[in-house]
Amino acid sequence: MRNYSIYTLKTKLEFTNLYQYLGEKDYKQLEQQILCHSYHTPICTWNGIVINGIEAYELFRKHSIPFRIKRLHFSSKEDVISWICTDQLKREDLTNINKKYLIGKKYDAEKILVSRQLSSTNKSHISGASIAAKKISEECNVATATVYKYSAYSSALDIIDEKVPDLVKRVRSGQLWISQANIIELSGLSKEQLLSLNNYLLAEKIEHLSYHDMKRELLWNNYAKPILKKESSVSIPSIRNLPQFDPDAEIASLTLTIPSWNSSIERVLKVSDFKIASDTAKYKLKYQLMCLISTTNNILKKLEEI
Known part of the structure; x- marks a missing residue:
């Protein structure tokens, strides 16, 4: 079997955590394919680390069956994370929970990549986070x-x-x-x-x-x-004493409350050190x-x- 071998590769939790593992039925089907030598998809690697096909790799090793690898080239681990997330997001069996997780992880990686690129072009004053968020928003339709x-x-x-x-x-x-x-x-x-x-x-x-x-x-x-205090007992007014309905009451209350939110946010910006x-x-x-x-x-x- 040309280019087939029992490679010894590494795995990295930071990468394998991005993978949605197969259910029991699909896992057994994959194992059967490998045992019958009908699974020919290469294991993708980066610097000797498995970045796709982790379950297939484990099964090949378990049964001592030779397999192929495909070496991919990336500049950083953030590029790898973004690639894995994009690849996993294509899966038809992807659960909603894992979709949310992968979009979040892809954004975190892209944010670093965009900021790094902006810094190298002397555009560090531009927000890499907002650019990355817009990019992911368009790609994932959210x-x-x-x-x-x-x-x-x-x-x-x-x-x-x-x-x-x-x-x-x-x-x-x-x-x-x-x-x-x-x-x-x-x-x-x-x-x-x-x-x-x-x-x-x-x-x-x-x-x-x-x-x-x-x-x-x-x-x-x-x-x-x-995180919640017991509600204090408040006497309920009788129907006769109930105030007349005011259509502006809730809106007026919110209008008066918002300035205090702004004040709190501005205070945090002034006195908090986000780095620590x-x-x-x-x-x-x-x-x-x-x-x-x-x-x-x-x-x-x-x-x-x-």
């Missing part, structure tokens, strides 16, 4: 704000993965459903807290973790600091700001319709 949200989501998953890989594995495989917002909340917990939470989910066979679960069923206060702030804090802030942008755009559209 809104720019959504790209930012997916970036925060994928970063939060990575943080949890460093502490409790099994939890992220079950989320990305579809065995456990947790919303984007709750994933970002969970990323702020310690390894011990996440382990306790994961063990509880497994013991109780919980497959859908909602915010309500975290607050009530999972006794959220045992895992993190309280924790990744968890920055990811949470990024996510909430993207949500704010999305909601603000919706209100502006409503106002334009008038």
